[in-house]
Each structure stands twice: as structure tokens, then as C-alpha cells.
Amino acid sequence: MTPRCLPGASWPDLWDSPTPRRLRPMTTAYLGPSGSFTEAALAGLEVRSGAAAPYPSVRQALDAVRSGTAEAAVVPWENSVEGAVNASVDALAHSENLCITGETLLPVQFALAVPPGGSLSSVRRVLTHPHAHAQCRTWTDIHLPHADFVASSSTAQAAREVGTSRAPSSAAIASPKTLARYGLDVVAQSIGARPDAVTRFVKVARRKRPSLPTGSDRSTLVVPLAGKVSDLHDVLHEFVRTSVPLTSVLSRPSGAGFGGYSFLLECEGHIDEPPVGSVVAALRRRNSRIVFLGSYPRAEFDNSPARGKTL
Numbered sequence: 001m002t003p004r005c006l007p008g009a010s011w012p013d014l015w016d017s018p019t020p021r022r023l024r025p026m027t028t029a030y031l032g033p034s035g036s037f038t039e040a041a042l043a044g045l046e047v048r049s050g051a052a053a054p055y056p057s058v059r060q061a062l063d064a065v066r067s068g069t070a071e072a073a074v075v076p077w078e079n080s081v082e083g084a085v086n087a088s089v090d091a092l093a094h095s096e097n098l099c100i101t102g103e104t105l106l107p108v109q110f111a112l113a114v115p116p117g118g119s120l121s122s123v124r125r126v127l128t129h130p131h132a133h134a135q136c137r138t139w140t141d142i143h144l145p146h147a148d149f150v151a152s153s154s155t156a157q158a159a160r161e162v163g164t165s166r167a168p169s170s171a172a173i174a175s176p177k178t179l180a181r182y183g184l185d186v187v188a189q190s191i192g193a194r195p196d197a198v199t200r201f202v203k204v205a206r207r208k209r210p211s212l213p214t215g216s217d218r219s220t221l222v223v224p225l226a227g228k229v230s231d232l233h234d235v236l237h238e239f240v241r242t243s244v245p246l247t248s249v250l251s252r253p254s255g256a257g258f259g260g261y262s263f264l265l266e267c268e269g270h271i272d273e274p275p276v277g278s279v280v281a282a283l284r285r286r287n288s289r290i291v292f293l294g295s296y297p298r299a300e301f302d303n304s305p306a307r308g309k310t311l
């Protein structure tokens with residue numbers, strides 16, 4: 001596979017994807033429907049809601065960017081309690097021609113709601129996104145030990161489904177505002193394991209040269225293991241050698257046979273600055289299959305009362 005970014009090669013070859021004919025320049029695809037946490041993250045990425053379009057899954061939102069139906073996509077990436085959103089990481093790690101151009105952090109609070117006239121005692125099925133369920137499992141195990149979990153494509157989709165079906169045995173977990181918006185009655189507030197939970201969302205575009213370094217950037221790359229015992233050691237050594245701070249290391253199955261893994265690495269810094277540029281160049285010399293996913297301004301989380309608004 002041709003790497004998406006090679007420091008030292010000419011920029012147009014590396015970054016510019018041909019502009020698809022169907023590009024609607026101002027549309028940003030996001031994991032919908034309206035009312036999802038992902039929609040709430042758009043503001044932090046300077047996307048106006050009028051310029052955004054909901055998609056039923058992360059994959060479909062990214063496909064819209066690939067095909068040129070949308071200029072960019074916003075997808076959930078990781079949560080401070082539950083870790084990486086694997087659907088997003090895998091879809092991007094294995095996709096050609098896409099890169100991350102920005103990130104934002106959003107505090108998330110979960111509530112549980114039932115159709116009008118329903119009650120907690122009649123709930124037998126709880127619909128929500130698997131990440132939201134994982135964060136609320138302690139509460140549901142205690143208060144709804146006999147209810148089944150039904151995975152939804154997003155928290156807003158769960159609210160929409162329960163609001164439409166009005167089945168008294170169903171409940172949805174989403175933000176309190178979204179549950180009310182879909183006509184449901186909130187019967188339990190703040191049911192997440194951590195009231196200070198934060199989710200990181202990324203903006204994805206067709207591959208292009210990163211914006212200039214800001215002095216506070218993050219870079220993301222995917223390094224497939226090449227099969228040597230020392231692979232992981234050698235990769236980590238490059239970061240130690242250059243004193244580039246790694247902010248996360250995640251291993252994901254490569255999908256090609258049992259036991260094949262890729263590492264998603266995130267670090268501080270920008271590829272146009274010597275430390276990160278030299279790490280990427282050194283890793284590439286060892287393994288031509290590395291995929292550079294982008295350098296972009298780091299989001300700082302300001303949890304002061306004025307800023308720490310949840311959806």
C-alpha cells in the first residue's frame with residue numbers, strides 16, 4: 001500500500017486528492033440523527049448546523065467524504081471512560097484518502113427515558129449506543145437487572161426509535177435534551193459512571209496538506225506490525241529518541257488473518273516540525289506501510305463552569 005504521507009516528497013503528490021465532481025463544498029456529514037452527541041460536537045469544530053447532514057453510521061459518514069457527497073465528516077473518536085470508539089478508529093485506519101483535520105472535546109451526560117405514561121418498573125429493553133451503554137452499565141445493572149441491552153447506531157437514534165415505537169417496555173439512554181426532544185419522559189438523570197466523562201470527536205476530510213503548526217498540535221498515525229519480535233520496541237524507541245510525547249497507543253486487529261495487529265499512535269506535535277517529521281520518516285524507513293492520518297490543532301478541555309456545558 002502506498003503511504004499517505006512521506007515527509008520529503010513533494011506536497012501535491014502527498015496530500016491532494018482529486019476534487020470529486022459531486023462535492024457539495026459546505027456539507028459536513030455527522031453521525032446522526034439530529035440530537036446525537038456528535039451533532040453537539042459540530043460547534044467545537046466550527047461547523048454550522050445548517051451546513052451539516054446526519055448519516056446513519058460512522059462508515060456512511062466517512063463514505064460520504066470519500067465519494068465527495070460531503071466535504072468533511074465528524075465522528076466520535078474516544079471517551080475518557082470507555083476508551084476508543086473502535087468503529088471510527090477501524091474505519092479510518094483502513095481507509096484510503098482520508099485524514100484528520102481537527103478535534104474537539106465534549107462533556108457527555110447520560111439520562112434514561114421512557115415513553116409518556118411508562119415507568120422504570122416496566123422497562124425490559126434499553127436502547128442506546130454501545131459506548132453509552134458501557135458508561136451506564138453500573139447503573140443499569142443495579143436498577144434494571146432484567147432488561148436487555150439493544151445496540152443503536154447512536155444515542156439519538158435510540159431516543160428516536162423509542163419515541164416512535166412508544167413501547168412501554170422500552171427505554172433509551174441519551175442526553176436529557178435529546179430524550180425530551182423525541183417526546184420521552186426522563187426517569188433517571190446522570191446515570192453515567194463518571195459525571196465528568198468527556199468524548200473526543202474528530203473532523204475528517206479528504207487527504208490534504210495539514211494546516212500550519214499552531215504550537216499545540218496532535219498527530220495521528222497507524223503502524224502495522226511488520227512481523228519482527230522487536231517491532232513495537234523499535235517504534236516506541238523512535239518517540240523516546242526524539243522526545244516526542246506519545247499521547248496514546250492503541251492496538252487493533254489488522255483484519256488480515258489471526259494475530260495481525262496495527263498500532264494507532266497519537267503524539268504531541270506536527271509533521272511540519274522536526275521532531276514529529278523525523279519520527280515519521282524513521283518509522284517509514286523501517287516499515288513502508290505506515291499510514292499518516294494527520295496533524296491538527298489539539299483541543300484543550302476547559303471545564304470551568306462557564307464552558308463546561310453538556311448537551
Ligand SMILES: O=C(O)C(=O)Cc1ccccc1
Binds near residue numbers: 039
Ligand atoms: O453521538 C452519539 O450520539 C453517539 O451515540 C456516539 C457517542 C456515544 C457515547 C458518547 C459519545 C458519543
